[in-house]
Amino acid sequence: MLIELQGLRKRYNLGQPNEAEVLHGIDLRVQRGEFLALMGPSGSGKSTLLNILGLLERMTEGDYRLLGDSVRGLPDAELTLRRRGTLGFVFQFHHLLPAFTALENVTLPALMHAGRVSAPAEAKARELLDAVGLATALHKRPSELSGGMQQRVAIARALVMDPPLVLADEPTGNLDTASSDDVFALLRRIHAERGTAFIVVTHDPRLAARCDRLVELVDGRVARDEAVAQAMPEAPPR
Amino acid sequence: MRRYWPGFEWQVAWRFLREGRMQTLLIIVGVAAGVAVVAYISALIEGLQANTLAKTLGAQAHISLRAPEDLVAPAARLEAGTAVLSDTQPRAQRLRSVANWQALLPVLQATPGVAAVSPMVSGSGLALRGEAALAIALLGVELERYDRIVNLRSKVVAGRASLQPGEAIIGRELAADLGLRVGDRLTLRTGLVSDAARVTALVDLGVKGLNRRTVIVPLRAAQNLQGLPGGATHLDLTVTDVWAAQALADSLRRQHPLRVESWQESNAQLVSALNAQSVSTTIIRAVVLVVVVLGIASVLVVSVVQKGREIGILRAMGATRGQMQRIFLLQGAVVGALGSLLGIALAVALVWAFTTFVRGLDGLPLFAITVPVPTALRVALIATLCGVLAAVAPARRAAAMDPAQAIRM
Numbered sequence: 001m002l003i004e005l006q007g008l009r010k011r012y013n014l015g016q017p018n019e020a021e022v023l024h025g026i027d028l029r030v031q032r033g034e035f036l037a038l039m040g041p042s043g044s045g046k047s048t049l050l051n052i053l054g055l056l057e058r059m060t061e062g063d064y065r066l067l068g069d070s071v072r073g074l075p076d077a078e079l080t081l082r083r084r085g086t087l088g089f090v091f092q093f094h095h096l097l098p099a100f101t102a103l104e105n106v107t108l109p110a111l112m113h114a115g116r117v118s119a120p121a122e123a124k125a126r127e128l129l130d131a132v133g134l135a136t137a138l139h140k141r142p143s144e145l146s147g148g149m150q151q152r153v154a155i156a157r158a159l160v161m162d163p164p165l166v167l168a169d170e171p172t173g174n175l176d177t178a179s180s181d182d183v184f185a186l187l188r189r190i191h192a193e194r195g196t197a198f199i200v201v202t203h204d205p206r207l208a209a210r211c212d213r214l215v216e217l218v219d220g221r222v223a224r225d226e227a228v229a230q231a232m233p234e235a236p237p238r
Numbered sequence: 239m240r241r242y243w244p245g246f247e248w249q250v251a252w253r254f255l256r257e258g259r260m261q262t263l264l265i266i267v268g269v270a271a272g273v274a275v276v277a278y279i280s281a282l283i284e285g286l287q288a289n290t291l292a293k294t295l296g297a298q299a300h301i302s303l304r305a306p307e308d309l310v311a312p313a314a315r316l317e318a319g320t321a322v323l324s325d326t327q328p329r330a331q332r333l334r335s336v337a338n339w340q341a342l343l344p345v346l347q348a349t350p351g352v353a354a355v356s357p358m359v360s361g362s363g364l365a366l367r368g369e370a371a372l373a374i375a376l377l378g379v380e381l382e383r384y385d386r387i388v389n390l391r392s393k394v395v396a397g398r399a400s401l402q403p404g405e406a407i408i409g410r411e412l413a414a415d416l417g418l419r420v421g422d423r424l425t426l427r428t429g430l431v432s433d434a435a436r437v438t439a440l441v442d443l444g445v446k447g448l449n450r451r452t453v454i455v456p457l458r459a460a461q462n463l464q465g466l467p468g469g470a471t472h473l474d475l476t477v478t479d480v481w482a483a484q485a486l487a488d489s490l491r492r493q494h495p496l497r498v499e500s501w502q503e504s505n506a507q508l509v510s511a512l513n514a515q516s517v518s519t520t521i522i523r524a525v526v527l528v529v530v531v532l533g534i535a536s537v538l539v540v541s542v543v544q545k546g547r548e549i550g551i552l553r554a555m556g557a558t559r560g561q562m563q564r565i566f567l568l569q570g571a572v573v574g575a576l577g578s579l580l581g582i583a584l585a586v587a588l589v590w591a592f593t594t595f596v597r598g599l600d601g602l603p604l605f606a607i608t609v610p611v612p613t614a615l616r617v618a619l620i621a622t623l624c625g626v627l628a629a630v631a632p633a634r635r636a637a638a639m640d641p642a643q644a645i646r647m
Contacts, residue, residue, distance in 0.1 A: 056554055056642040077558060084556020091645060097548050099253035108246075109555050115245040157555075 001068060002165055002197055003030035003053065008062035010048050010220075022048050024220045025062065032164060033195045035188070037208040037228070040217035046201050047169060049217065053199065054087055054167045055079045067164070084113060088158030088196075090168040095154035096142040102129060103138040106157045113161070121160070128156035132186055148179030155186060159196065168200045172207060184210060244568075247561055250552070251568035254545060262573065265537040269577025269621060270584055272530035276523045277585035277609055277617045282592070283519045285607030287512055291480065294508060295501055297443040299356075299387050299474030300483040302504070303346075303490065304497040305334040333361050335469025336496060346475060351486050353478050354386035357470035359460035365408075365453055366425040366432075367416045374412065374453045376426065378460020387474045390441065390454070396420050397439035401456045406435035409449035413440045426453060428463045435459070527624055534573055534628035538566055542636045549636055550644025559637035566633035567626055574625020578618035585609050585617075 010023040022045045030036060040046045051057040052064065055071060064071050066086060071079065096105045103125055110121035117125075129138055132152040134145075142150050151171060158166045168187070172180035184207050191198055200211065208214050209228055216224035255262045308329045316322060336342065339357055346355045359378035364371050381401040385391050391399045395410055397420035406426070408418065418424060423436050435455055443449055461467050477483050480501070487500035502509045542549070549562060586609050598604050 051642040054554065056645075057640075080553070080556055080558050083554065089551075089554050091551070091554075095551075097250075097253070097551065099257040104249075108552075111246045111249060112552070112555065112557055112561065 001029060001065070002032045002034070003028065004063075004065040004068075005029070005053075006063045008049075008052065008064060009060050010045070010052060010057070011060045014060070021060075022220050023052075023059075026217075026220075026222055028215065028222065028225070030165075030197065030199065033191075033197050035191050035198045035212040036200070037211035037214045038199055038201045038217065039203070039205070039208050039214060040223075044217040045220040046217055050167055050169055050199065050201055054089060055083045084109065085161065086163055086165060088161070088163040088166040090151070090154050090158050090166060090171045092170040092173040095150050096157075098142050101139045101141055102134060102145065102153045105142070105153055106160050108157065109161045125156065125160055128159055129153070131190075132156050146179070147175050148182060151175065151179075151183050152186065155183070155190070159190065159194070163196065165197045165199065168198060170201050170203065173203065180204070180207070244561075244564055246557075247564040247568055251565045251572065254541065254548075254565070255569055255572060258541060258544070261537055261541070265534060265573055266577045266580060268533045269530050269573060269625070270580035272526045272533075273578050273581025273617055273621045274584035274588060275526050276621075277582055277614060278588045279519055279522060280613055280617065281585065281589055281607050281609045283515060284610075284613070285605055287515065289605035290508070290512070293444050294505055295480060296393075297388055297445060297448055298501060298504070299472075300477045300480055300501050301475040301487050301490065302499050303336060303342075303473040303475070303494070304471060304499075305336050306495055306497055307331060308334070333464055333466060333471055335466050335471060336473055339470045339473055342473065342494070346473060346490075349486070349490075351477050351479065351482055353476045354383065356380065356383035356387045356474045357457060358384070358472040358474055359457060359464055359466055359469065360471050361428065361460070361464040363426055363428040363453075363463060365412065365416060366427060367418060367422075370416055371427075372412065372415055373451065374426075375448075375451045376428070376460055376463060377452065377454045378457040378464070379454060380457050384454075384474075387476050388443075393441040393443055394439045395442045397437070399441075400438040401454065403456060403459065404435055405438045405456070407439045407441055407454040408437055409452040410440045410442050411446055411449040412451060412453065413437065415450065426455065426463060428465075431463055431465075433459060433463055527620065530574075530577075530621065531624045531628040534570055534625050535631060537573075538569060538629050538632035539635070541569070542566065542632045542639075545636075546639065546644045549639050550641045550646075553639070553641035554645060562639075563633040563637040566636050567629045570625040570627070570629025570633075571622055572625070574622040574628075575618070577625070578621040581621065582609065582614045582618060585614075 005026050005028040008023055008026040009021060011019055011021045013019045026049065038046050038050065048057065052059050059072065066082065071082065074082070097108065100108065103122075106125040106129060107117045107122055110125070111117050126138065129135060132155055134149060134152055134156070137145060137149060142153070145153065155171070171187070172183050175183060187198055187200065188210065190196060202208055211228055214224065214226055214228045215222060308331055310326050310329055343355055343357065346352055356379060361376050363374050363376040365374045379401070381390070381399065385399070390407070399407055401407065406424070413419070416424060418437050420437055420439065423434055426433050426435055441449070441452070443452060455463070457470070461469055477486055483500040484502045487498045487503070491498040553562065589607055589609055592607060593603050596604055
């Protein structure tokens, strides 16, 4: 089991007059290699749930087991190391560090881990950038790349440490339809080739329909959790 | 355990600095200006003080030993429980010799910290030439020993220093007042006797008042003129460390029943002025460094806010709080170090400008100043540490950032 949530609650402003609960007892289990879409209207708690799953925020109540270990109450340093080793992130905006080239952005996790980029780590980064179709843009800065290309770099970066799970927060939300389809097809291909699990937050039902499983949050509760029939054909691999 | 090389922190710190190019450049120039002021003021004050000390101590001993004062001994010891009203008139101080100075000389010479010892007979008299008669300070010395005290040979402006029997070295202004040139003769008179001497050299002792009244003759001649056969009124000492003179004087005072005076005691006002100058300089330097620290800190605080998203992304990717802290501490150190290098170069340029363009009334440079390498290194090290210190608060702020919030910024 990759993820196991039991009775997860999240409250903000604890003890204050404006205390508010945004997640009301979420139960969720995610297997290794799943491709899951997380949907819901604005304010439904998707981003909060994704942040908790990504060990960026702490839950208020309940239990969260990641790869079988409870992460509740772990110190910040331990959460950071687990984040580094287990999770990859793809964000909607501000994906990359603007001062680093595409290749450097992808090797950042390796640099962060070892203090230097080893030859195998660089080779792997090149291979990933090649796989996402950016073999010719290795030394370009993010400002020289299109939105779709930047998101591809972010995907390569999320995969460079071989995490079993990638969390993607509206990865196509900032892209036009064509780029959006390309990026989503890329995620599916990586999932198929590498077996990496994906949890993708999206507002787009068209993209959600291309996932294996759909979890819908409404007002901080799981309103729907079901398998999705592949309604649309895969875009051809690039 | 594997040694951790902070390559990640270096890379990110350096890229962050390069990314905010104008901001980085401005703060480096700011640090450089501060470092230049500190280094220049340090060099200027060190040069000024060294010059003042050299001029002051160039014409006097570091420590001077004299015979104790003549005191009036009470006629009878008072009995216990009695009180007496008395008015004792102090005795006039006659010229006296330091008792047994010949035996004392090698003892002083062997004292640790003493560089040279010179006996002297010092008294007053008249210098006569033709109709002119001028009051003088008559110094009797052994030239070789006295030269080691005040470096007399370096002060010769005409003739060649020599003090054979019947010879004298006199101040430049006195020579002018008496119309004397090297080789001329003059008559020296004290209350008791007269003697004639031939001028071998004119000297500039650095102070016109001294030049106007100083006549230096052989020790034996002065002994005869002052009526102190075989005597020496002073034993002059130079020490290896001028600032240790006071401690050595205190020690000698405890060991010998003599009047001992250090150069600090005989120049109390100068020492106070030098101390006040040093304190003022230290205050200025401290204020400048505080401004430097605040400048770097303010830029880095802004940088933490500007880089909020990047900090969030790095934290999400697994950068630890420690790594985030080190990224900003390194930025502070780099700004401090680069600012120091530029600042030292600026200080050297300022010193060059000072020595090249600022001249005294005589058209010569006022005094020599340099930026010594140890001073430069010290200032650079302090500025770099200030950079790190300035980065502490921003670094802590960066490390404390909530990654989830930072990403949403």
